[in-house]
Amino acid sequence: MTSVPANAIGHAHGHAGGMELGKFIRMYVFSLDHKIIGLQFLFSTLLWFLVGGLLALGIRWQLAWPWSDMPVIGRMLFSGEGGQIAPEFYTTLFTMHATVMIFFVIIPILAGAFGNYLIPLMIGADDMAFPTLNMLSYWFMWPAFFCIGSSFFMPGNGAGSGWTSYPPLSVVQDAAPSSGLSQTMWLLGVTFVGVSSMMGSVNYMTTIIQMRAPGMTMFRLPLTIWAMFITAILQAFALPVLTAAGFMQVTDRLINTGFFLPEGLIVNNSAAASGGGQPLLWQHLFWFYSHPAVYIMILPAMGMVSDIMSCFARKPIFGYKPMVYSISGIAGLGFIVWGHHMFVSGMQPLLGMAFMVSTMMIALPSAVKVFNWLGTIWGGRLTFNTPMLFALSFVSMFVIGGLSGIFMAATPVDIFIHDTYYIVAHFHYVLFGGTAMAVFGAIYFWFPKMFGRMMNDSLGKVHFFLTFVFLNGTFYLMHVLGAVGFPRRLADPYDYKIFEHLQPVNQFITICAIGMVASQALFAFNFFHSMFFGERAGRNPWKANTLEWMAPSPPGHGNFDFQPIIYRGPYEYGSPEVATDYYPQTQPPPPGVKAKPSSGH
């Protein structure tokens, strides 16, 4: 395409001082353009990231100074309790922190924001296969936002049975104040997120299979796209189970079907309305989705980190195919490890043994990936700019999160550390130290493409430094707490004799957490300031190889102003065939050099 139509950012202003409302809505609100939809996801999820972070601070406040008045905002939020966090609200805090972070931030920012933005650009397509479906996948997030957001103002003030929503607590309305209407809204909200993700997955799979530019074989795809592709498959196969389980819980709650309630249940001195079911059934169905979901929350980050690292090491990715196979291996094994969430749940212990073996083995592809990342920077020419620092920190933090997983995989050890802060440390190292750091890196990396301007690198480095230091201050000592047996989800653990001396560590953690959230102000400032005043980027500011950098920044509607033809893989940095240290996928080989046959057949 040679013309750049009006849908592109920067061409937004029509003649005579503005455009018609209808046109504006079609372009920016109900847009069919994958880039606008990606940005819509990005802005929504970043906003929810802030909400999730503040909810986390509520949890940290309570753990550091239980039952004390929260300064300034306590009076506004909890006027009924005189500025304190009530124990039932504490359960809402950790439930909603996890719900928001998982369903409104991590999953949609990876697949929704980056998947949408990058897939067509990196494979050389002009848009997604199903643009309308794509638009719907974003707009189905809004009912979810509404359900979860409004539940804070409903009886019970938000769901409070954990993001895992285990019955009978979540099903029996007498069991907790928050198990009333709030819980139904929670289930509906999560279902809407599921519908949105499903629409996205179908679209991503079809687009990647069908719409690659000429010459873009599967084994010339950047690892980001491989990761998005496999993530989409995971989503598509795991989500129906969660959706079905969600509906079963809704019917248990509303019309007493009793899928998850055993016979003879007496809660809060009154008999439950139905029975004959099994509480463990929910756990199996829930984790059958939610364990693969853990990989949905990390694989795209791994892909993006690989692309960033190869670019700033100026070196091909080490072991491209082993990287692809290990992503596939993680995805495959990811379907048969869900039982490791249930080692002490009452599940048959023999089954626990089988799940223990599969869980141990899933550490293998992760280890292979780490070694390949190390191989990638070995012998390179490293540039330590903000995206690269975040990408390197992903490796450093993911190693911690990966290794601590082995403790939990070991069933006898899990008996002691299950549901303690050891697991809290583990998944925060993977999800914050890993995914969130990768997402920051990805934002700094692709920002110039999204907005045509650079983010400030010095400010970015300060942001990186503070986040990195505070993140470790916050999460590292949680391992130590877990080793004492310090349990999760307790509003006031210090009445136990065994835990009473742990308050100072928790205060240290809380101070670091406050520092970590506060440091994000630098990021927010950098983001919005650079959007309007950043240095102009040009098409390829990082001298990268992949296709998106061949398009204008930002790309217009239809993405490319030429027909991309792909001659080679995405990581040909330092190739001897050319004088430059990069060799874009679309650059024809110099005369006399025969194009390498694609290895993808």
Next chain:
Amino acid sequence: MGRFWSLLFLSVPILGTLAFVLAIAGVGPFRDHWLPENVNDYGGVIDQLFMFILYLTGVIFIGTGVALFWFMWKYDAEKNAKPAVYMHGSHALEIVWSVLPAATLLFIAIYQMNAWADQKMRRPVAEAGPDGIEGTEDDVLQAPIVEVTGRQFEWRIRYAGKDNVIGTPDDVHGVNDLHLPVNEDVVIQIKSMDVLHSFFLPHVRVKQDVVPGMKQFVWFHGNKSGIYDIVCAELCGWGHYKMRGKMTLESREKFDAWLAEQYAEQERSGFQPKTGADEND
């Protein structure tokens, strides 16, 4: 700046290892910030496995952390004029770093199976069955001495009493105050009346979720008298944090005397417990 960033990344394995070393040694502010004292003869294996995995993962943690630092330090473009090495990987290395971790992981998996079976599948045996050989299928398993039922937000306790059967009129009832004899195998039957709870005894390394509709057993062999915490480790509602119990391990004589006293007290007060196999029938 490359030097600065390399050192920042080096601080991860250094400070990370230091924190664990201080916690294990229990020095200064880290006093009692490690695995609590284990008073269960069968619990030591859990601690040993924990430490074994810690040493193993510690080596990998330090190894990868130092490698990351060293590559950052050495291949910093500002300090290193050499062009980047143009290579796409190494088949031999991929084999090495796939096979070695695979073997290690498989070893850990198999190595711990027995410990798991001991904790959760091999309930202590009271006597050999008709065939006279212990360890065969007809063994008579040790009967539970007490039943603990989770309920929002307390642990209801019911001792089998003199007849050693739970659900008979001589049962002794209590709440949150669990007494058990030390220096012998004890089997506890655990249940829930309402929602999920988790019966967590940190000092004897016992944790088991209690599930309404399911009857389960846990066991241990206490080896030190004292008063220990009973923790609820599975979210059970707004009062989850206050679902505390205490467990007193004491000599058999003291335990028997205590139980008799409780029974006498119960008789005096005219308490009429419901009998039957299940309290909430």
